[in-house]
Amino acid sequence: MSKSVFSRVFTPACNKSATRENAVSGFQTTGIYPLNPLAVPESAFGPSEASERPSNSAAAGPTDLKGQDEDPPLQMGVKATEVYGLTQAKALMSQTAAGPAQRSS
Secondary structure (H helix, E strand, O other): OOHHHHHHHHHHHHHHHOOHHHHHHHHHHHOOOOOOOOOOOHHHHOOOOOOOOOOOHHHHOOOOOOOOOOOOOOOOOOOHHHHHOHHHHHHHHHHHHHOHHHOOO
C-alpha cells in the first residue's frame, strides 16, 4: 500500500475515532484520571507469554549496563499499591474522586 493510499484510508478513520469521549474513556479505564490505582486488574501485571517469533537482537539494544553513568530504566508494571500501599492508594482515589476543590494540601 502506498503512502498516499494509506493516508486516504487512515485519515478519515482517525478523524472519526479521535474523539473527546474516546480520550476521556481511555484515561478513566486505565485509572489515570480520575486517579484509580486499582483500575487495572492484578492479572494485567503477570509475566508476558513466550513468543515463537525470533528476536531482533539489533533492536533489543545493549544488554550490558556496566560502566554506564545513568541509572537503569525503571521497571514497568509497578502497581500503585506497591508504591503507596493499599491504604494510601485508596486515599488517593478518594481525593481524586472528591475533585480538586476538596483536596487537602
